[in-house]
Amino acid sequence: MSEKELYNAVVLSESLYFSDIFQKVLAQYNIVQEEHTRLTDYTYKSTFRKGGSILTSYYFANHEVMFVQASELYSLFVIALDSVIEGITGMEIYLEESNQDSSLIRMENRIVNEKGKCETFPYMQLYGQELWHSPAFLLANREGLLQLREAIDVALQNGEYRHVTSSSEGDGYDLLIKRIEEDVEWSRVETPYTGLSNKEEGTIKPSDLFSQYRIILEEE
Structure with a gap:
């Protein structure tokens, strides 16, 4: 089995994807499109390069969604x-490059399923422990819990996942879930207590434990 790669989805109109503007904005950052292949009537695969760094994307013209590899x-x-994308959707998926046909099906299913979730808005709020032995709280509506369950399943299978949800005032936020392996020293992981004004030096921050999302966390 080949190694799985994380892909994040962005919204990009069909007219912009096939325009010179798309190439020009990338050229400003010295990013060159090396490959552009039509896979189906509405699906395209592209490979981009800057120096020794390579990135692969899959564009679904019928949905105007592009899945972008979370590479360097x-x-x-x-x-x-x-300046040209309409935003990052929160749709993310792990793919195996060796099985392109299966990947296309999974990506399209991900888009369709995500659109079908819009009937009920997911809400979820996390309240961390204030101090030792203090209770923690998770408040969510049914849709929020169902999506969290799905996110946990993905994290169990792939090691980590970013779940996009919303707090009570409607502001969206990311919940990053990490499956911790046995080689991590739990005693060195930063404690979660919100009532502490200072964190101990030399501890492992939660963001340091992520690999697939490391680049995204560094950007944000």
Whole structure:
């Protein structure tokens, strides 16, 4: 089995994807499109390069959604396209490059399923422990819990996942979930207590434990 790669989805109109503007905004950051292949009537695969860094994307013209590989070039690629994309959707998926047909099906299903979730808005709020032995709280509506369950399943299978949800005032935020392996020293992981004004030096921050999302966390 080949190694799985994380892909994040952005919204990009069909007219812009096939325009010179798309190439020009990338050229400003010295990003060159090396490959552009039509896979189906509405699906396209592209490979981009800057120096030794390579990034692959899959564009679904019928949905106007582009899945972008979370490679070393990801952050710069999204920054370059900031003026033309309509936003980052929160749709993310792990793919195996060796099985392209299966990947296309999974990506399209991800888009369709995500659109089907719009009937009920997901809400979820986390309240961390204030101090030792203090209770923690998770408040969510049914839709929020169902999506969290799905996110946990993805994290169990792939090691980590970013779940996009919303707080009670309607502001969206990311919940990053990490499956911790046995080789991590729990005693060195930063404590979660919100009532502490200072964190101990030399501890491991939660963001340091992520690998697939490391580039995204560094950007944000």
